[in-house]
Amino acid sequence: MSQYYIGLMSGTSLDSVDAVLVRFEPEFELLAWHEHALPEPQRQSILQLTQPGDNEIEHLGLLDRQLGELFADAVNTLLERSGTDPADIIAIGSHGQTIRHRPEKGFSLQIGDPASIAEHTGITTLADFRRRDLAAGGQGAPLVPPFHEHLFRSHKQDRVLVNLGGMANITLLPANPQQDVSGYDTGPGNVLMDTWIQRQQGKAFDRHGDWARSGQVIEELLDSMLSDAYFHQPPPKSTGRETFNSEWLERAITRLAEAPRAEDVQATLLELTARSLADAIKTHSLAQPELYLCGGGSHNQGLHQRLQQLLPDSQISTTEALGLHPDWMEATAFAWFAMRTLNRKTASRASVTGARGDRILGAIHLP
Ligand SMILES: Nc1ncnc2c1ncn2[C@@H]1O[C@H](COP(=O)(O)OP(=O)(O)O)[C@@H](O)[C@H]1O
Numbered sequence: 419m420s421q422y423y424i425g426l427m428s429g430t431s432l433d434s435v436d437a438v439l440v441r442f443e444p445e446f447e448l449l450a451w452h453e454h455a456l457p458e459p460q461r462q463s464i465l466q467l468t469q470p471g472d473n474e475i476e477h478l479g480l481l482d483r484q485l486g487e488l489f490a491d492a493v494n495t496l497l498e499r500s501g502t503d504p505a506d507i508i509a510i511g512s513h514g515q516t517i518r519h520r521p522e523k524g525f526s527l528q529i530g531d532p533a534s535i536a537e538h539t540g541i542t543t544l545a546d547f548r549r550r551d552l553a554a555g556g557q558g559a560p561l562v563p564p565f566h567e568h569l570f571r572s573h574k575q576d577r578v579l580v581n582l583g584g585m586a587n588i589t590l591l592p593a594n595p596q597q598d599v600s601g602y603d604t605g606p607g608n609v610l611m612d613t614w615i616q617r618q619q620g621k622a623f624d625r626h627g628d629w630a631r632s633g634q635v636i637e638e639l640l641d642s643m644l645s646d647a648y649f650h651q652p653p654p655k656s657t658g659r660e661t662f663n664s665e666w667l668e669r670a671i672t673r674l675a676e677a678p679r680a681e682d683v684q685a686t687l688l689e690l691t692a693r694s695l696a697d698a699i700k701t702h703s704l705a706q707p708e709l710y711l712c713g714g715g716s717h718n719q720g721l722h723q724r725l726q727q728l729l730p731d732s733q734i735s736t737t738e739a740l741g742l743h744p745d746w747m748e749a750t751a752f753a754w755f756a757m758r759t760l761n762r763k764t765a766s767r768a769s770v771t772g773a774r775g776d777r778i779l780g781a782i783h784l785p
Pocket residue numbers: 428429430431432433434582583584585608609612622623624625626627712713714715717718719748
């Protein structure tokens with residue numbers, strides 16, 4: 419009997435919907451993967467809903483159904499291309515698209531109707547993984563650390579996993595088994611760099627960080643951005659486009675004495691991601707931890723290099739070195755969450771999210 423799961427992830431970058439086919443028993447294997455395009459109208463609708471606006475309920479209701487059908491398409495394409503029989507899949511774990519993350523007010527909303535996914539795939543679908551942790555007083559984020567622990571904790575070497583999505587989050591995996599796993603969002607990952615290059619050059623992102631590397635860091639701008647309260651708040655903490663968005667960037671630029679060169683702003687935004695990550699990692703007493711990068715920003719060589727300079731004692735590679743390609747980490751994590759929940763096992767970690775305890779996560783939609 420096959421033990422296949424599908425994981426679906428659509429992150430804050432709005433670059434695509436990631437779908438993976440995996441199994442965890444007898445040992446972990448990534449069997450197939452697919453990047454499903456996110457159509458421009460839906461991308462725009464998501465962006466609109468991340469900020470307060472008019473007639474939100476109507477827009478939300480529509481987009482929820484549209485994304486649910488899109489997620490089902492992503493799954494069906496993955497199954498077709500890999501020649502997999504849907505009957506062989508135990509369940510789908512779908513993160514959903516975050517449209518508002520307000521842990522300080524006790525909620526975080528992910529949409530992409532799981533009933534539509536179950537309906538159009540005929541597969542048991544789990545979703546809404548963050549709610550229970552929020553109900554238990556947690557941030558609802560980040561959720562991935564226990565998954566990282568499951569696959570990647572070493573008893574010889576301290577490790578840090580760094581996920582470079584729209585936001586950046588770290589998972590601290592101490593070698594000492596007496597110490598708890600921890601993790602939190604350190605601040606922006608790629609989101610501000612993406613926003614700036616889109617606005618200035620119409621490109622989706624700064625490939626390899628080349629444009630950033632052509633500029634000079636503006637220290638005054640960097641200091642002013644690093645003075646944001648988020649960077650100084652102790653964990654547990656998590657963030658999103660509600661805080662780090664184009665208005666935030668605009669405000670910081672307006673505070674400058676003179677108008678900056680566009681490439682220097684990009685250089686400063688890359689430095690902001692690198693510095694906020696390195697500063698956060700240094701506050702933890704880990705012994706020359708190995709760093710493993712995942713998420714789309716792991717392809718940003720400029721960022722990789724800069725992190726290495728800021729953390730010279732750490733060996734930095736991508737999670738490919740651990741056997742999981744950096745592009746598929748998050749989708750794989752949601753396949754794992756689906757498995758945990760179906761097995762009645764907890765998947766959140768109170769030491770990470772600050773909740774009252776570890777919880778079984780998500781809602782189950784039967785086929
Ligand atoms: N070759 C590359 N060079 C620089 N940045 C990249 C590259 N490939 C992907 N990215 C960045 O990764 C982002 C997507 O990362 P992803 O992990 O999917 O984030 P999210 O989970 O927020 O969707 C893109 O928006 C882009 O900023």
